[in-house]
Amino acid sequence: MTRTNKIKIKTPIVEIDGDEMTRVMWKMIKDKLLLPYLDMNIEYYDLHIKKRDETDDQITIDAAKAIMKYGVGVKCATITPNAERVNEYNLKKMWKSPNGTIRSILNGTVFRKPILVQKIKPFVSTWVKPIIIGRHAYGDVYSNIEINIPGPGKAEIVFTPSDGSEPEKKTIKEFTGPGIIQGIHNTDESIQSFAKACFTYAFDQKIDLWFSTKDTISKTYDARFRDIFEQEYKNNWVEKFKYANIKYFFTLIDDAVARIMRSKGGILWALKNYDGDVMSDMIASANGSLAMMTSVLVSPHGYYEYEAAHGTVQKHYYKYLNKEETSTNSMALIFAWTGGLRKRGEIDGTIEVIDFANKVEESAIETIESGTMTGDLLLVAEESPSNRKVNTEEFIDVISERLHGKIQQ
Numbered sequence: 001m002t003r004t005n006k007i008k009i010k011t012p013i014v015e016i017d018g019d020e021m022t023r024v025m026w027k028m029i030k031d032k033l034l035l036p037y038l039d040m041n042i043e044y045y046d047l048h049i050k051k052r053d054e055t056d057d058q059i060t061i062d063a064a065k066a067i068m069k070y071g072v073g074v075k076c077a078t079i080t081p082n083a084e085r086v087n088e089y090n091l092k093k094m095w096k097s098p099n100g101t102i103r104s105i106l107n108g109t110v111f112r113k114p115i116l117v118q119k120i121k122p123f124v125s126t127w128v129k130p131i132i133i134g135r136h137a138y139g140d141v142y143s144n145i146e147i148n149i150p151g152p153g154k155a156e157i158v159f160t161p162s163d164g165s166e167p168e169k170k171t172i173k174e175f176t177g178p179g180i181i182q183g184i185h186n187t188d189e190s191i192q193s194f195a196k197a198c199f200t201y202a203f204d205q206k207i208d209l210w211f212s213t214k215d216t217i218s219k220t221y222d223a224r225f226r227d228i229f230e231q232e233y234k235n236n237w238v239e240k241f242k243y244a245n246i247k248y249f250f251t252l253i254d255d256a257v258a259r260i261m262r263s264k265g266g267i268l269w270a271l272k273n274y275d276g277d278v279m280s281d282m283i284a285s286a287n288g289s290l291a292m293m294t295s296v297l298v299s300p301h302g303y304y305e306y307e308a309a310h311g312t313v314q315k316h317y318y319k320y321l322n323k324e325e326t327s328t329n330s331m332a333l334i335f336a337w338t339g340g341l342r343k344r345g346e347i348d349g350t351i352e353v354i355d356f357a358n359k360v361e362e363s364a365i366e367t368i369e370s371g372t373m374t375g376d377l378l379l380v381a382e383e384s385p386s387n388r389k390v391n392t393e394e395f396i397d398v399i400s401e402r403l404h405g406k407i408q409q
C-alpha cells in the first residue's frame with residue numbers, strides 16, 4: 001500500500017513501549033501487521049526500564065497523562081523492578097510497577113478476557129464460554145505502606161480527621177520480636193466507579209455479573225465493597241438486568257472459586273485488586289496459555305488502556321539474546337493493538353479502522369485454527385496432522401500473509 005491509500009487514524013494513538021521479549025515482538029507487530037496498512041499519528045512513550053530510570057519514572061506519569069488527553073493507549077509489557085533487576089540494569093532505585101502507577105492515575109477497572117480458538121479447549125471441560133475477570137485496579141496491596149519491625153514495640157493504626165475531631169486509633173500488634181506490618185486503603189469513590197464499570201460491562205455484553213470478597217473475615221474493609229456493589233445494583237441496575245435476562249450474584253470468594261470451576265462460563269467475575277491479579281492468571285492458563293489473555297483498563301472518565309495480561313517473558317528473551325530460537329506467542333500483544341484500534345475507531349466513528357482491527361484478529365485466530373502455532377499452544381492444542389510449531393517471527397509472518405490476503409479482497 002502507498003501512503004495515500006492507507007487507513008487514516010484520525011486521533012493520535014498513545015503507544016507505550018516496554019521491555020525484553022515483548023518489546024521484540026511489539027516491534028515486529030508494528031512493522032509487519034500495522035504500519036504497512038495504517039496512517040497513524042503515534043504519541044510514543046518508551047517505558048523501557050532504562051528510560052524510566054533516566055527520567056526518574058516521569059515518563060510513566062507522562063504516558064498516563066497522554067492517555068487522559070487522547071483517550072486510548074496501547075501498552076507493551078514492562079519490567080517491575082525487584083532487587084535482581086536493580087542489579088541487572090544498574091538502576092538508581094527500585095521503581096514502582098508502571099502498571100500500578102498508570103492504574104492509580106487513571107483509576108479504572110481492568111477487564112481480562114481470554115482469546116478462544118477452536119483448537120484449544122479449556123482445561124476445565126465445563127467452560128464453553130469465556131470467563132471475563134473484572135479486576136479493581138486501584139488501591140489495596142498495590143499502593144500499600146509497609147514497615148519492617150526490627151524488634152519489640154507497639155504497632156498502631158491511626159486516622160486523624162481533617163476537621164480537628166478526635167483521632168481514631170487501634171493497636172495492630174504488640175510486638176515481642178521482629179515482624180512486619182502493612183497498611184492498605186481504598187476509597188468509596190473508587191469502589192463505586194469499579195462497581196459501575198462492572199455493571200455497565202456486564203449489561204453491555206449481556207452476561208451475568210458475579211462479585212466476591214472475603215467479607216466474613218474482613219467485616220469492615222471487604223464488607224464495604226459488598227455493600228457498595230449491592231447499592232449500585234439496587235439504585236441503577238435491577239430493572240435493566242431483569243430486562244436483559246441477566247443476574248447479579250454476590251458470594252464469598254471461596255464459594256465463587258468453587259462455583260466457577262463448575263460453571264459454563266459466560267460470566268463477568270468482578271474481583272478486588274489482588275484477587276483479580278491472581279485469578280486472571282489461573283483463568284488464562286486454564287484457557288491454554290498466558291499469551292491468550294487480553295486486558296483492558298477502563299477508567300470511569302472513558303479512558304482505555306489495552307495491554308497483554310502476561311509479563312515480558314524474560315526466559316525467552318535471554319534465549320533470544322543468546323541467538324537461540326524462540327517460539328513466543330504474540331497473540332495477546334496483537335489483541336492489545338486491535339483492541340485499542342477498535343476503540344479508537346468507535347470513538348472517532350471510523351468504520352474502516354474497526355474493520356481493520358477485526359481483520360487482524362481474524363487473521364491471527366485463523367492462523368492458529370489452521371494449525372500454525374507457537375510452542376506454548378502446541379502443548380495444549382487438539383492433536384492434528386496439520387499442527388506445526390513456528391518460531392516467534394514466523395508466527396507473525398503467517399498472520400501477516402493472511403492479513404494481506406484479506407486486505408486485497
Ligand code: NAP
Pocket residue numbers: 076077078079080081099290291307308309310311312313314315316327328329330376
Ligand atoms: P511472564 O513474562 O508472564 O512469563 C512467565 C512464563 O509464562 C514464561 O516464562 C513462559 O513460560 C510463559 N509465557 C508468558 N507469556 C508468554 C508468551 N507470550 N508466549 C509464550 N509463553 C509465555 O512472567 P515473569 O517471567 O514472571 O515476568 C517477567 C517480567 O515481566 C517481570 O520483570 C515482571 O515484573 C514483568 N511483568 C509485567 C507485566 C506487565 O507489564 N503487564 C505483567 C506481569 C509481569 P515458559 O518459560 O514455560 O515458556
Ligand code: MG
Pocket residue numbers: 277278281
Ligand atoms: Mg498476575
